[in-house]
Amino acid sequence: QVQLVEFGGGLVQAGGSLRLSCTASGSIFSINDMGWYRQAPGKQRELAATITRAGSTNYGDSVKGRFTISNDNAKNTVYLQMNNLKPEDTAVYYCNVHTFYGVNYWGQGTQVTVSS
Secondary structure, eight states: OEEEEEEEOEETTTOOOOEEEEEESSSGGEEEEEEEEEEOTSSEEEEEEETTTOOEEEOOOTTTTTTTEEEGGTEEEEEEEEOOOGGGGGGGEEEEEEETOOOOEOOOOOOEEEEO
16 A cells, blocks of 8 residues: 655736645655646646656656656655646646556545636
8 A cells, every 4th residue: 555645725816836745655665656647627637747766757748847746755755846837737736656456545635726
């Protein structure tokens, strides 16, 4: 089992920035990659960004060039720096861990609201 604790989120004006963090505990040896997904009202959950322990990253098309994901393996923590936020970035952001066994764990979600 992997437990996830998320921090960050909140309300920001368009063009502003926010940083999310997520710390994993438990069976951390099984973690292949960590990342963030988001879900806006009435829409499917979509990829924001993921990062492997080795630092390989993957971004959703809608956030490329604006969001940066990073990790601190010593702290089992992943960060998502979100810049130039747009109203369409408003969503609940979920931390995700994907293990070597193909199991996904999810955080409780944190709300990000971008006002125009």
